[in-house]
Amino acid sequence: MKRLLKTRYASLLVAVAAVSLAGCATQPTATPPAAKAPATEAATLTAVSSANGVHEYRLDNGMKIIIKEDHRAPVVVSQIWYKVGSSYEHGGITGVSHVLEHMMFKGTEKHGPNEFSRIIAANGGRENAFTGQDYTAYFQQLEKSRLAISFELEADRMQNLRLDPAEVKKEVQVVMEERRMRTEDKPQSLTYEQFKAAAFVTSPYHNPIIGWMDDLENLTLDDLQQWYQHWYAPNNATLVVAGDVDPRQVAELAKKYFGPVKPRPVPALKPRREIEQRGIRRITVKAPAQLPTLFMGYKAPVIKTAKVDWEPYAIDMLAGVLDGGESARFTRNLIRGQQIAASVGAGYDLHSRLGDMLVISGTPSKDVSIEELETAIRAEIDRFKTELVSAEELARVKAQVVAAKVYEKDSIFYQAMQIGTLETVGLNWRLMDEYVDRLKAVTPEQIREVANKYLIEDRLTVAVLEPQAMTSTTPAAHGGQHAH
Amino acid sequence: MKRLLKTRYASLLVAVAAVSLAGCATQPTATPPAAKAPATEAATLTAVSSANGVHEYRLDNGMKIIIKEDHRAPVVVSQIWYKVGSSYEHGGITGVSHVLEHMMFKGTEKHGPNEFSRIIAANGGRENAFTGQDYTAYFQQLEKSRLAISFELEADRMQNLRLDPAEVKKEVQVVMEERRMRTEDKPQSLTYEQFKAAAFVTSPYHNPIIGWMDDLENLTLDDLQQWYQHWYAPNNATLVVAGDVDPRQVAELAKKYFGPVKPRPVPALKPRREIEQRGIRRITVKAPAQLPTLFMGYKAPVIKTAKVDWEPYAIDMLAGVLDGGESARFTRNLIRGQQIAASVGAGYDLHSRLGDMLVISGTPSKDVSIEELETAIRAEIDRFKTELVSAEELARVKAQVVAAKVYEKDSIFYQAMQIGTLETVGLNWRLMDEYVDRLKAVTPEQIREVANKYLIEDRLTVAVLEPQAMTSTTPAAHGGQHAH
Numbered sequence: 029m030k031r032l033l034k035t036r037y038a039s040l041l042v043a044v045a046a047v048s049l050a051g052c053a054t055q056p057t058a059t060p061p062a063a064k065a066p067a068t069e070a071a072t073l074t075a076v077s078s079a080n081g082v083h084e085y086r087l088d089n090g091m092k093i094i095i096k097e098d099h100r101a102p103v104v105v106s107q108i109w110y111k112v113g114s115s116y117e118h119g120g121i122t123g124v125s126h127v128l129e130h131m132m133f134k135g136t137e138k139h140g141p142n143e144f145s146r147i148i149a150a151n152g153g154r155e156n157a158f159t160g161q162d163y164t165a166y167f168q169q170l171e172k173s174r175l176a177i178s179f180e181l182e183a184d185r186m187q188n189l190r191l192d193p194a195e196v197k198k199e200v201q202v203v204m205e206e207r208r209m210r211t212e213d214k215p216q217s218l219t220y221e222q223f224k225a226a227a228f229v230t231s232p233y234h235n236p237i238i239g240w241m242d243d244l245e246n247l248t249l250d251d252l253q254q255w256y257q258h259w260y261a262p263n264n265a266t267l268v269v270a271g272d273v274d275p276r277q278v279a280e281l282a283k284k285y286f287g288p289v290k291p292r293p294v295p296a297l298k299p300r301r302e303i304e305q306r307g308i309r310r311i312t313v314k315a316p317a318q319l320p321t322l323f324m325g326y327k328a329p330v331i332k333t334a335k336v337d338w339e340p341y342a343i344d345m346l347a348g349v350l351d352g353g354e355s356a357r358f359t360r361n362l363i364r365g366q367q368i369a370a371s372v373g374a375g376y377d378l379h380s381r382l383g384d385m386l387v388i389s390g391t392p393s394k395d396v397s398i399e400e401l402e403t404a405i406r407a408e409i410d411r412f413k414t415e416l417v418s419a420e421e422l423a424r425v426k427a428q429v430v431a432a433k434v435y436e437k438d439s440i441f442y443q444a445m446q447i448g449t450l451e452t453v454g455l456n457w458r459l460m461d462e463y464v465d466r467l468k469a470v471t472p473e474q475i476r477e478v479a480n481k482y483l484i485e486d487r488l489t490v491a492v493l494e495p496q497a498m499t500s501t502t503p504a505a506h507g508g509q510h511a512h
Numbered sequence: 513m514k515r516l517l518k519t520r521y522a523s524l525l526v527a528v529a530a531v532s533l534a535g536c537a538t539q540p541t542a543t544p545p546a547a548k549a550p551a552t553e554a555a556t557l558t559a560v561s562s563a564n565g566v567h568e569y570r571l572d573n574g575m576k577i578i579i580k581e582d583h584r585a586p587v588v589v590s591q592i593w594y595k596v597g598s599s600y601e602h603g604g605i606t607g608v609s610h611v612l613e614h615m616m617f618k619g620t621e622k623h624g625p626n627e628f629s630r631i632i633a634a635n636g637g638r639e640n641a642f643t644g645q646d647y648t649a650y651f652q653q654l655e656k657s658r659l660a661i662s663f664e665l666e667a668d669r670m671q672n673l674r675l676d677p678a679e680v681k682k683e684v685q686v687v688m689e690e691r692r693m694r695t696e697d698k699p700q701s702l703t704y705e706q707f708k709a710a711a712f713v714t715s716p717y718h719n720p721i722i723g724w725m726d727d728l729e730n731l732t733l734d735d736l737q738q739w740y741q742h743w744y745a746p747n748n749a750t751l752v753v754a755g756d757v758d759p760r761q762v763a764e765l766a767k768k769y770f771g772p773v774k775p776r777p778v779p780a781l782k783p784r785r786e787i788e789q790r791g792i793r794r795i796t797v798k799a800p801a802q803l804p805t806l807f808m809g810y811k812a813p814v815i816k817t818a819k820v821d822w823e824p825y826a827i828d829m830l831a832g833v834l835d836g837g838e839s840a841r842f843t844r845n846l847i848r849g850q851q852i853a854a855s856v857g858a859g860y861d862l863h864s865r866l867g868d869m870l871v872i873s874g875t876p877s878k879d880v881s882i883e884e885l886e887t888a889i890r891a892e893i894d895r896f897k898t899e900l901v902s903a904e905e906l907a908r909v910k911a912q913v914v915a916a917k918v919y920e921k922d923s924i925f926y927q928a929m930q931i932g933t934l935e936t937v938g939l940n941w942r943l944m945d946e947y948v949d950r951l952k953a954v955t956p957e958q959i960r961e962v963a964n965k966y967l968i969e970d971r972l973t974v975a976v977l978e979p980q981a982m983t984s985t986t987p988a989a990h991g992g993q994h995a996h
Contacts, residue, residue, distance in 0.1 A: 118602035118603045118604055119602045119603060119714060119716060119718070119782075119784055120602055120782035120784055121782070218790075222713070222787075222790070225713045226710065226713075226793065229706070229709045229710075229718075230603060230724045230726065230727075232603060234603070234713075240714045240784075240787065241787075242714060242782075242783055242784060242785045242787075243714075243782065243784070246782050246783055248780075296732075298603075298604035298605070298726075298727065298730050299726055299730055300603055300604055300726060300727070301726045303706075303724065303725075303726075306702075306706070306796070306797045306798045306799060307795065307796030307797050307798045307976075307978060308795070308796050309710065309793075309794070309795045309796075310793070310794045310795070311791065311792070311793045311794070312790070312791030312792050312793075313790045313791050314790045314791045314970065315790060486798065492791075494791060
């Protein structure tokens with residue numbers, strides 16, 4: 029389901045680990061990692077379960093291994109997911125997870141800076157990493173016989189990262205520049221960031237993944253060192269492998285490389301539950317921009333927090349009725365019909381680790397005010413409270429979900445991504461297989477119920493981007509920054 | 513200046529250290545502490561400066577000692593100020609400074625739980641403690657010959673606090689109950705808390721001094737232990753003594769007790785500067801209440817953050833013109849004149865450690881809407897932007913400030929309090945003596961300038977308490993809780 033995917037991964041920050049493919053041919057092939065493999069006598073491997081072609085193991089150091097067989101092409105995707113991300117941070121060190129993700133490419137005692145990326149590229153692989161609110165993940169895609177290379181490198185940087193003061197300083201500057209480009213200079217991102225900060229008071233979703241600029245400016249080597257020591261432990265990681273592999277062989281290979289990594293105590297995470305919202309919140313963000321933008325967020329439960337288990341699926345379905353292609357209500361009624369919105373969409377991530385929001389964002393059509401857009405969106409929201417969604421609309425959303433799922437199945441990367449996401453936020457990967465059935469089971473009455481329960485003024489935060497004239501020098505200056 | 517004092521100390525939390533005076537007569541007199549005094553060979557005492565009857569010393573463990581002579585009565589006030597408070601905290605451990613303040617009365621290896629308070633009471637003394645955004649302070653008032661008792665006890669709990677798991681658990685419950693009484697059950701406090709959280713996004717002033725309920729619920733012994741180890745070091749403390757004393761003798765006595773306390777590295781504090789506000793923010797808080805309340809806060813510099821040194825004094829003066837007795841503008845125009853407000857006041861603390869706000873709060877008169885009150889307040893604010901404040905008004909505020917200063921001088925407690933506050937937020941205690949002159953130097957043009965610069969919509973946060981009907985059972989239930 030494209031809408032869901034878009035929403036779910038919209039807030040990820042992808043590291044600057046793109047490999048210069050042009051340079052690959054001239055790179056020496058990596059030293060075969062087998063020779064360097066650590067002793068494995070002590071490690072044991074436990075097969076936990078196996079279902080639908082997914083095999084789960086656990087190493088005695090606490091590391092979880094999930095393997096998904098997919099034999100359509102001779103490739104393998106390997107992903108390491110750490111249970112850490114911006115929602116593990118707090119004021120003062122926001123952005124540390126993401127900066128650490130960057131630093132993970134800067135070398136260990138064994139492998140020098142950026143050698144990780146060079147070795148993967150030299151072996152014809154692709155790799156990247158991303159930091160989200162609830163996870164930090166690293167992945168490689170390789171020809172299947174080369175999986176050991178990925179394991180050797182990941183096991184090495186899980187325990188031997190070298191944090192060089194000069195590299196840290198340089199990389200923090202890189203991230204600050206990234207923040208300037210992606211947030212400060214993008215009025216919609218700036219507004220979205222402040223919108224989330226207004227909506228979440230005590231939840232760590234208050235803070236942006238990239239971190240506040242002042243915290244980045246004051247991030248220290250020591251902060252990174254502590255973050256690495258606290259969270260980069262095998263007992264806080266999940267290895268997900270998908271592709272043309274033999275599960276048992278992969279598990280044994282994982283044991284060989286990751287088995288000897290020592291487990292460490294991982295800090296207890298404070299719940300930091302969001303306080304009860306007791307009325308509407310509304311903020312204005314003035315910034316140089318061409319067009320106004322509206323964000324409306326209704327606080328809503330997610331699978332992890334829901335007291336009634338079908339509710340997140342009903343909210344997800346409702347979002348699908350609003351936004352999901354040409355015949356969805358937003359497009360049909362607000363963009364084409366009344367021509368109130370130039371663009372308008374809805375997003376909701378039922379797999380968040382903490383309570384989240386159904387977020388609606390839009391830009392009014394020319395000569396339409398932001399107030400008119402808000403009124404029209406509210407009318408669409410209110411319709412759900414009295415009128416039952418038609419069978420045709422539900423059928424359409426369900427068909428889209430099924431189609432999207434089929435499409436996803438075509439990508440071993442997304443399959444691994446889903447498993448990793450679910451496991452890392454503390455949900456079972458089996459939910460992945462249940463998703464379509466749970467959505468299909470949603471009734472029109474359930475959608476009406478969640479609308480009346482959650483899409484109410486007392487749960488609403490509204491942010492308006494109020495465009496300011498761009499000065500004549502602004503675009504040039506910005507262009508210069510973007511050129512980095 | 514009563515208004516300033518009220519504002520400055522309005523947000524303090526005073527510990528439950530009140531002594532049962534009835535029990536005093538039957539208490540045994542405290543063991544003379546001299547016998548227990550630690551060896552002092554290693555400690556050295558440096559006289560730093562001396563002016564206006566204030567003497568400053570420093571111990572070689574980094575502890576600062578400031579002594580104010582005042583010989584009108586044979587009493588002495590002793591205060592220990594630690595540079596730690598709620599603005600040193602972050603999401604997850606909010607409230608830890610205040611809970612630790614409570615725990616400081618729960619005993620050391622030498623003195624059992626609550627013995628501190630018993631000994632002070634048995635010696636005819638009074639004592640208490642308070643936690644603010646920027647400091648945690650402990651004080652005793654005693655007949656002057658008994659100062660050593662206070663020093664012995666404070667030096668003991670500075671290094672030997674015993675954090676008993678059962679006591680911690682109990683005390684966290686006490687604080688949670690305190691929060692219920694002072695915040696959850698007080699609609700104005702609840703609104704004020706959310707108002708501040710909306711106004712401050714990245715500044716630690718986002719969090720309440722007492723802490724968020726969920727953080728209190730999850731506060732651990734380990735959190736308290738770490739907080740104590742991090743911040744309760746002599747090099748992070750200022751001892752302020754005021755009263756009928758000989759400065760050199762007091763300094764020598766302080767050396768005897770505090771000199772042997774080992775200094776410890778104190779964590780570097782992240783600046784966590786507030787992000788630039790880019791437009792008005794507005795929140796509604798619905799809660800059972802009789803009357804609506806309005807809070808309006810304009811972000812403004814304070815002495816610590818001001819780039820132009822007279823600005824905080826001009827803002828303070830402006831607040832004095834609005835609110836400061838019967839002839840101040842708020843009372844004259846909004847309460848008596850137009851009868852729009854039942855109550856309305858302005859507060860501004862120029863001695864905050866971090867950027868702060870000029871806060872206006874008010875309740876409309878019967879049959880006046882909250883919108884009308886806001887409009888009337890805004891009109892008063894806007895008047896400053898064009899119209900110069902009259903000489904008579906300035907003279908009135910100045911006269912009040914001078915009178916208040918004379919009144920304050922009458923209290924050795926407040927003198928010590930001012931010295932402690934200034935030193936602990938990183939300002940020099942000499943500012944105390946400059947204050948009247950700096951205020952007197954403010955011109956009508958300067959007031960107009962700060963109004964135009966800071967009292968603008970883009971710096972404004974508005975919070976409205978929207979009263980909800982109280983259920984018939986609510987008052988009784990609340991009464992029950994308050995009876996604790």
